[in-house]
Amino acid sequence: MPHALALIVLLPLAGFLLNGLAGNRAGNRFVSVVGCGLPIAAFGVAIKCFLDLAAGGNAPLVETAYTWAPIGDRAFEIAFYFDRLTAVMTLIVTGVGSLIHIYSTGYMKEDKSYARYFAYLNLFLFFMLMLVLGRSLLVLFVGWEGVGLASYLLIGFWFEDPDKARAGKKAFITNRIGDAGFLLGMFVLYQAFGTLNMDTINGAFMSGPAPAVSASLVGILLFIGATGKSAQIPLHVWLPDAMAGPTPVSALIHAATMVTAGVYLVARLSGIYLHAPEASAIVAAIGVLTAFFAATIAVVQTDIKKVLAYSTISQLGFMFVALGVGAYGVAIFHLYTHAFFKACLFLAAGSVIHAMGGEQDVRKMGGLARKIPITFVTFAVATAAIAGIPPLSGFFSKDEILWFAFASTRGGSPLLYAIAAGTALMTAFYMFRLLWLTFFGAPRMSAETAHHIHESPPSMTGVLIVLAALSAVGGFLSIPHYLEPLLPMPVAAPELEHLETPLVFVSVALAVVGLLGAAFLYGGSAARAERLRQKFPVLHRLLSGKYFVDEAYDALIARPLFWISDRVFLRLGDRKILDGTLNGMAALGQRTAGVLGKVQNGSLHWYALLVVVGIIASLALGWHHV
């Protein structure tokens, strides 16, 4: 099939146009069929491309859709590139994306902007597929910005609420900062290579003479872009606020796909990072710090979606740790398992919120296991998966990350391992805490709410079951092995080889300790956790205040910026200098005209006299100059 890759990208775009232009008039059934059908079709085409790839001996499929700007002997092409890495990403995006579309038909049923919602969701898929399939950084960047736009639109989907609209704006602006770094990185690369094709750039770094550009510089600039999109310190502040959007959006965009774009970018350009030990060290350091700090925040959050949001930031940090120590395939592996279990968690949380009539505070939940059993079971499976209980998927990917953080010769170290392992322990703890607070113990909601609790419709629970199954068995598919020809594994230090098996047991022990800790604190009466909280009031305030990063940014950046904008640019620059100059000139003209206007008094004699005076004056002047 020719143009199969372009078809994958264009199917969701068609969905966007159909739903966006005709959806409101055509009715909800049409919107559901188009909105879910086209992503599923894209998934089908992606599978076909995947099979073609395997049949063709894994030679990448390349398709030039359009030559956009021929400049001199160079050209910017909109070309698609499909290799093993793209295949994994495309299947995740279209597969999980389709599932979440189906889930949304149940979740958003009552919403009055049903067509708009599906149009945005399809638009997001279009841009995300462009990002994943693009051959050149330019196409990737178009997708990169596009998913940012879709994310902005969907976070602020209920824009009547100013808080939600503000959250969308915050996400967009925070991403702009990262994008500046991304653009600079692109400029540097284009100047050095004269092309933005990522396979060419990778090839240039991997073979031949050293390119005339610092790999670390490019690596760091592109990583700044990745920190924005993938919510790493210091640009992580937007993701928790992004939970203002509908829950399926949180699952699709802010957990499973878009936020992993930074991970994909680094893995895709692994050629650069393999030659940039400094940049890789920064990636690993930022990753592990983000993972750690986000996990500590998640421990004390009480909003079910906020816990999951910080957990997402933390897991993304894990992926960056893997990228930083050269285990690119492992990072993609964790991306893949994370897509399943985090989507499942978010969607199950959505089902809980749905059942609770919009309540998101876990302090007002409890005892839901009996009332919404399917949601409970799927949530529990996904929780066990993210906590790293074997043999669920999260165990495999997280264990490999921990192993390479410890033993990789490309920057692994015991310190890195220790922090990552501590984070893994906390992950298990806060996830089981969430599970306990939500589903076990005495019900803490009002009788009115308790009366209305009901299991979600099959369109939602069905998707939950599929995702739970995938997060249970997904780990048996060895993604790093599949990607190895493309993204070779780092070499483990030989003297540490004998520790590999013991460390697996340590990983399992961490998960179990987290589980038991949560069970101990939250399983019995609430008094235990309360006592612990009162013992460390400062720490608790610091954590529930999210380290006051938002407040610090506000005081250090936003407020001075407001001050300068108001005092210097608005009051001085705009009003005094710009407006003042114009008003002054107008006033000058008016005053001059007022004086000169008196000359024209309507008396013809006066005019005639002035004419004579003029004539005489000019004659005198002429005489003088003869």
Added chain:
Amino acid sequence: MDKLQLLIAVSMALFALGLLGVIVRRNVLIMLMCMELMLNGVNLSLVAFAQQTASTAGAVLVFLIFVVATAEIAIAIPIVLLLARQKRAMDLDAYADLKG
């Protein structure tokens, strides 16, 4: 004083008289007449110079001025008549409200 000087002096005197009349008189018709006087002063100097230099261009210019003066008066007189009928006055100051 030769003949040319005399003619130029007369021409200047005519022009100056006309100019003075335009500036000081208030009656519109008199002002128009004074303008004609100025034109004739100019004509006289043209004729004198043309004769002095024996060129026909000066004489042609005189006829041109006649034509212009005739056209001008043909438009000016009806305007003045209309104004006079409107305002019931020939005094120029009565028309001061015509200013833009």
